[in-house]
Amino acid sequence: MSERSAHRDLGMGRRIPRRDFLNGLAIGITGALASRNGRAVASSAGRIDTQPAAPGALYPPARTGLRGNYPAAVRDFDAMQAGAYRQFPAVVDTGENYDLAIVGGGISGLAAAHFWRRALGTGQRILILDNHDDFGGHAKRNELAYQGRTFVGYGGTMGIATPYPYSYTAKRLVEELGIQVERNAEFQNRDAFQALNLGPGVFFDKEHFGEDRVVPGNGRIPWPDFFAKAPLSEAVRKDLIRVHGQNADYMAGMSVEHKLATLATISWQDFLVKYAKVHPDAILFFRGQGGRNNKRVDTTPALEAAQRGSVGFNGLGLPPRGEGFREASYTFHFPDGNASLARLLVNRLIPSAFSAPNLTMDTIVQARPDYAKLDAAGSATRVRLSSTVVRVQHDGDVERARSVRIGYLRDGKMHAVRASNVVLACNNALIGVLMPELPAEQKEALAYPAKVPMMYNNVLVRRWTSFAHLGVSNVSSPCMLHTGTSLDPGSTVGSYRGVTTPDEPIIVHMTSNPNKPGLPRKDQNRAGAEQLLSTTFEQFELEIRRHLAAMLGPAGFDPAADIVGLTVNRWPYGYAYTYDTLADPDVPPEHRPHVIGRRRFGHVTIANADAGAAAFTNQAIDEAHRAVEELLVKNGLT
Numbered sequence: 001m002s003e004r005s006a007h008r009d010l011g012m013g014r015r016i017p018r019r020d021f022l023n024g025l026a027i028g029i030t031g032a033l034a035s036r037n038g039r040a041v042a043s044s045a046g047r048i049d050t051q052p053a054a055p056g057a058l059y060p061p062a063r064t065g066l067r068g069n070y071p072a073a074v075r076d077f078d079a080m081q082a083g084a085y086r087q088f089p090a091v092v093d094t095g096e097n098y099d100l101a102i103v104g105g106g107i108s109g110l111a112a113a114h115f116w117r118r119a120l121g122t123g124q125r126i127l128i129l130d131n132h133d134d135f136g137g138h139a140k141r142n143e144l145a146y147q148g149r150t151f152v153g154y155g156g157t158m159g160i161a162t163p164y165p166y167s168y169t170a171k172r173l174v175e176e177l178g179i180q181v182e183r184n185a186e187f188q189n190r191d192a193f194q195a196l197n198l199g200p201g202v203f204f205d206k207e208h209f210g211e212d213r214v215v216p217g218n219g220r221i222p223w224p225d226f227f228a229k230a231p232l233s234e235a236v237r238k239d240l241i242r243v244h245g246q247n248a249d250y251m252a253g254m255s256v257e258h259k260l261a262t263l264a265t266i267s268w269q270d271f272l273v274k275y276a277k278v279h280p281d282a283i284l285f286f287r288g289q290g291g292r293n294n295k296r297v298d299t300t301p302a303l304e305a306a307q308r309g310s311v312g313f314n315g316l317g318l319p320p321r322g323e324g325f326r327e328a329s330y331t332f333h334f335p336d337g338n339a340s341l342a343r344l345l346v347n348r349l350i351p352s353a354f355s356a357p358n359l360t361m362d363t364i365v366q367a368r369p370d371y372a373k374l375d376a377a378g379s380a381t382r383v384r385l386s387s388t389v390v391r392v393q394h395d396g397d398v399e400r401a402r403s404v405r406i407g408y409l410r411d412g413k414m415h416a417v418r419a420s421n422v423v424l425a426c427n428n429a430l431i432g433v434l435m436p437e438l439p440a441e442q443k444e445a446l447a448y449p450a451k452v453p454m455m456y457n458n459v460l461v462r463r464w465t466s467f468a469h470l471g472v473s474n475v476s477s478p479c480m481l482h483t484g485t486s487l488d489p490g491s492t493v494g495s496y497r498g499v500t501t502p503d504e505p506i507i508v509h510m511t512s513n514p515n516k517p518g519l520p521r522k523d524q525n526r527a528g529a530e531q532l533l534s535t536t537f538e539q540f541e542l543e544i545r546r547h548l549a550a551m552l553g554p555a556g557f558d559p560a561a562d563i564v565g566l567t568v569n570r571w572p573y574g575y576a577y578t579y580d581t582l583a584d585p586d587v588p589p590e591h592r593p594h595v596i597g598r599r600r601f602g603h604v605t606i607a608n609a610d611a612g613a614a615a616f617t618n619q620a621i622d623e624a625h626r627a628v629e630e631l632l633v634k635n636g637l638t
């Protein structure tokens with residue numbers, strides 16, 4: 001079969017809403033994307049540009065195609081990194097003056113505005129600038145429509161959950177917004193899967209395992225039964241069954257202290273191959289698994305894997321593990337993830353942008369903010385979207401200056417505003433570029449992390465009978481670009497209705513953490529980010545269609561007919577970087593790069609999850625609180 005007809009069978013020619021009009025051809029082939037390694041970008045654009053705009057294209061959550069850190073939002077980052085704005089650029093001065101300007105409209109930036117108003121009153125003049133066309137940062141809402149029904153999904157941050165208890169500060173914010181996390185079960189809508197007895201499965205793909213086959217039941221049926229159904233060689237099967245059972249002491253002869261010290265310096269993969277002596281081919285099964293911060297089997301320290309209860313360690317006689325979700329930790333998620341949390345914050349900051357003030361956890365999911373009112377001249381707090389800040393500079397000497405000038409690009413023009421106080425709630429990696437006058441040690445510390453690249457892609461399918469037929473609700477594909485595929489039934493909340501039966505359309509949520517096995521972790525993150533920035537929407541679409549066809553085709557899935565919507569949320573600038581024993585030096589907490597990097601500089605403080613070296617919503621909130629407190633203390637207001 002020719003490549004062309006193969007593509008047609010996969011549905012590549014189908015007219016699904018795949019790219020919004022504003023974010024179309026011109027944007028798709030310019031800037032950062034086009035400048036990277038010359039990979040095909042224009043090939044997709046001609047055809048896609050002929051597609052009609054997605055319905056509701058002007059309403060950011062309803063925009064489909066390439067979202068997340070979409071090309072236009074980040075196209076100026078390369079020039080910034082290259083030093084194009086070292087000198088404060090010539091600008092159109094807006095003449096606007098603010099009490100507080102915030103760079104970054106993610107959870108951290110929005111929370112900073114909330115804390116500032118809580119301390120100094122709602123009359124304070126605040127401006128939040130963000131480079132995207134929607135607020136919330138990673139907390140991204142996707143809407144996909146089909147036959148008159150709208151399906152709401154999360155394109156980034158899913159839940160209010162962390163392995164640690166929320167701080168008093170973060171907890172209080174969640175409660176102030178009226179979110180009752182104890183209602184989680186009611187919000188999750190898992191009954192349909194339970195009724196059909198659906199659960200996890202693993203997709204063994206032909207390229208890596210010699211055959212395309214979904215095997216359901218991992219973790220639910222005895223491992224020997226599970227691996228018996230998998231396409232594996234006898235040697236690999238035997239080893240996988242062995243390490244998934246009661247293990248021998250693979251480090252026999254070492255003291256517990258020696259074992260712990262050794263495990264801290266080797267990867268989980270090295271432990272499996274060198275100590276547990278599994279067949280090297282068995283590692284393919286573990287490829288998609290790893291530890292915190294989306295680490296992989298080859299980048300997760302064996303000690304962390306052992307403490308998480310991962311496979312291979314239960315015969316070592318190590319002290320009981322202390323990890324996992326502890327009491328007082330939250331578990332909760334809205335259909336659009338923490339986008340609802342961001343919306344509740346904006347509803348409090350700018351009530352006039354919503355139909356009513358003080359919306360609740362039951363009404364926020366169906367609320368539709370009026371984006372034209374987010375930046376209204378008469379509003380004390382304003383959110384200015386599609387505005388990339390390129391330079392932040394004190395007016396004069398940092399010790400004596402009374403204000404800060406902020407230069408930003410919007411609609412291709414350079415503008416400037418002034419503010420008495422500034423919170424940088426954007427990515428750490430750019431802060432040294434925004435303020436080249438920062439001390440060298442601080443800039444070096446800010447440049448230390450490598451954010452974790454990720455994709456949270458939402459595929460709307462017109463029915464999920466193929467999943468039901470296979471007995472799976474979520475499938476891991478260890479060696480594919482998308483390692484996770486799960487049905488996202490949404491929930492019935494307020495007037496929004498979740499999905500309950502397999503003949504209804506549903507969002508299939510596909511996750512990916514592009515990486516390059518074998519390299520050190522930070523290099524893997526950088527390689528993955530580069531991959532995301534240089535891959536076109538059409539290439540992602542083709543990959544997704546091929547993946548779903550190979551995985552679900554035998555159970556009746558037809559990608560050409562069944563896929564009726566697609567939003568790719570690429571996050572080259574994803575999770576904040578966290579430290580571990582394998583990749584980072586062991587230094588006292590106060591010498592950690594994020595601590596040095598977040599020092600106040602004159603009227604400017606630094607928030608965002610990077611400043612906490614932890615990739616969680618609560619951290620973004622805590623860092624916002626600290627950054628605001630630092631300014632209040634500096635101004636003698638506490």
Ligand SMILES: Cc1cc2nc3c(=O)[nH]c(=O)nc-3n(C[C@H](O)[C@H](O)[C@H](O)COP(=O)(O)OP(=O)(O)OC[C@H]3O[C@@H](n4cnc5c(N)ncnc54)[C@H](O)[C@@H]3O)c2cc1C
Nearest residue numbers: 104106107108131137138157158159389426608609616617
């Ligand atoms: C795919 C994904 C899933 C996640 N899931 C969860 C989860 O389930 N639970 C959880 O607790 N955490 C999760 N996280 C982590 C969580 O989203 C973050 O820790 C938190 O939301 C970060 O908030 P932030 O405001 O610090 O950063 P961001 O959300 O990154 O917001 C910063 C904003 O500043 C903007 N910005 C950057 N530079 C500039 C500039 N020069 N000018 C203007 N604007 C700029 C950025 O583009 C962005 O919009 C997830 C993250 C990702 C990527």
